[in-house]
Amino acid sequence: MKMGNNKTLNIKPAQRLDFVQEYYFSRKLKEVAQLVSEGNDIISLAIGSPDLPPSANTIAKLCEVAQREDTHGYQPTKGTPQLLEAMATHYKRWYGVDVNPQNEVMPLIGSKEGILHITLAFANVGDKALVPNPSYPTYTALSRLLGVEVLNYNLREENQWQPNFDELNDMDLSGVKLLWTNYPHMPTGGKPMMKTYERLVEFAQTHNIVVVNDNPYSLILTNKPRSIMQVDGAKDCCIELNSLSKSHNMPGWRVGMCVTNATWVQWMLKVKTNIDSGTFRGIQLAAAEAMTGNTTEWHTYYNK
Numbered sequence: 001m002k003m004g005n006n007k008t009l010n011i012k013p014a015q016r017l018d019f020v021q022e023y024y025f026s027r028k029l030k031e032v033a034q035l036v037s038e039g040n041d042i043i044s045l046a047i048g049s050p051d052l053p054p055s056a057n058t059i060a061k062l063c064e065v066a067q068r069e070d071t072h073g074y075q076p077t078k079g080t081p082q083l084l085e086a087m088a089t090h091y092k093r094w095y096g097v098d099v100n101p102q103n104e105v106m107p108l109i110g111s112k113e114g115i116l117h118i119t120l121a122f123a124n125v126g127d128k129a130l131v132p133n134p135s136y137p138t139y140t141a142l143s144r145l146l147g148v149e150v151l152n153y154n155l156r157e158e159n160q161w162q163p164n165f166d167e168l169n170d171m172d173l174s175g176v177k178l179l180w181t182n183y184p185h186m187p188t189g190g191k192p193m194m195k196t197y198e199r200l201v202e203f204a205q206t207h208n209i210v211v212v213n214d215n216p217y218s219l220i221l222t223n224k225p226r227s228i229m230q231v232d233g234a235k236d237c238c239i240e241l242n243s244l245s246k247s248h249n250m251p252g253w254r255v256g257m258c259v260t261n262a263t264w265v266q267w268m269l270k271v272k273t274n275i276d277s278g279t280f281r282g283i284q285l286a287a288a289e290a291m292t293g294n295t296t297e298w299h300t301y302y303n304k
Contacts, residue, residue: 019144050249054290058248061289065282075278078269079107086288087257090242094219095227103262104235106269109279111216111241111256114268115142117275118239118258121267122210123148123177130171130179132163134187136214139180151176161190165199173207181228182214184221192218192226200228204237216243216256235261248290255279255287 021027035042053059065071078084081101088101099105108114115138123129125147131139133152143150153168155161163181181200183192197213204211213228228234239260245251258268 016145016147021141048246049251050246052249054249054253054286055293057293058250058286058290062282062286065285071281075281075284077273077276077278079105079278080281080284080288082288083107083284086291087259090257090291091227091229091259094225095230097227097229097259099229099259100262103265104259106258106265106272107279107284108241108243108256108258108272109276110245110254111214111243111258112138113254113276114241114256114258115139115212115214117268117271118210118212119143119146119148119178120271121264126175128176130168130176130209132181132185135180136182136186139214148177149175153179155185155188155190157188160193161185161188162193162196163200165203168203173209176207176209179203179209179211180214181211183226184217186217189221192222194226194230197226197228197231197234201231201234201238205233211238212241213238214241216241216246218242219247229259235259239264244287244290250287250290253283253287255283 032042079087084101084105084107087105087107088099091097091099091105106114108117119129119142123143123146126149128149128151129139129143130153131143131150132155134155140150151171153163153171155163179200183190183196185191192215200211200213203209211228215227218225218227227240228238229240231238239258241256241258243256244253245256258265
C-alpha cells in the first residue's frame, strides 16, 4: 500500500529527561572508542573494568549449565536456592554477618539495578535523598529521573572523605527518605571505617532515614573487608548493595546483591518482579560457584 508523504510526528520526550544526561561513563566509553578507531593508543581512565576473566571454575559452570536442555526457561526472579545460599555464605565468610538466604538477600542484575529498585520502593515523588558530594553519578541521576529531590552532603579530604555528622544533623531533614553512602568510596578511594558505619546506623535510627551503603569495592580496595551490616541493628535500618563485578572480574555478567531485613526485601521484590524475569540460570549458578569456590587470587590474599 502506497503511503503519503513521510511526516515526523511531533512527539516530545518525557519531562524527566530534562533532569539527566546520558550516563557519564557511557559517553566517555564512546569517546574512547572513537579515539581508538582513529588509531590512537589510549589508556582509558573512564569506567573501572577488570581486564582479567573470572575463575576457570566459574566459566566452566556457566558452560556446563548452558549445554543442558532444561536450563533455558524463565528463572525465579528472587534467585535460585544455590545463588541465595552462596550470597549468604559470602557475607558470613568475608564480613562475619549472618544473612538468612530465604528472605534477607535479593539478587540484582548488577548493584546499579538496586539503586533503581530501592528508590522506587522507598521514595515518592517529591521526597528527598541525601547524596554525597562527590559521589557515583547514578545516585543523583536515578533520583532525579524518579522525581526525588537530591540534597548533597559534603565529603572532604581533610576528613578522610567521611561524612561530617555535625553538618548532616544540622541540615533540614524533613522529607528525606534515603541517605546514599559508598565505602571504599568512589571516586576518592576513601576507606571504610567502622566508626563511620556506627554513626550512619545511629543517624538512620535517630532520623528515621534509610541508609544505603553501596559496597562493591570492599574486597579489593581495603586490607580488611567491611560491611555496614557488621554494626548491631544495621539490618533494621540500612540496606547494603554488593557486587561481583570488581571482586570476581565479572562486570559484564551483571551479578549483584542487596542485603537488608526481610520486610524491605519483600518491598523491593515487588518492584523487581515487575521489571525483570530473573537472570539466566547459568549465570546464577556460575555466580554461586564464584562466591563459594576458593578460586581467585584475592581469596589467598585475604585468607593469610
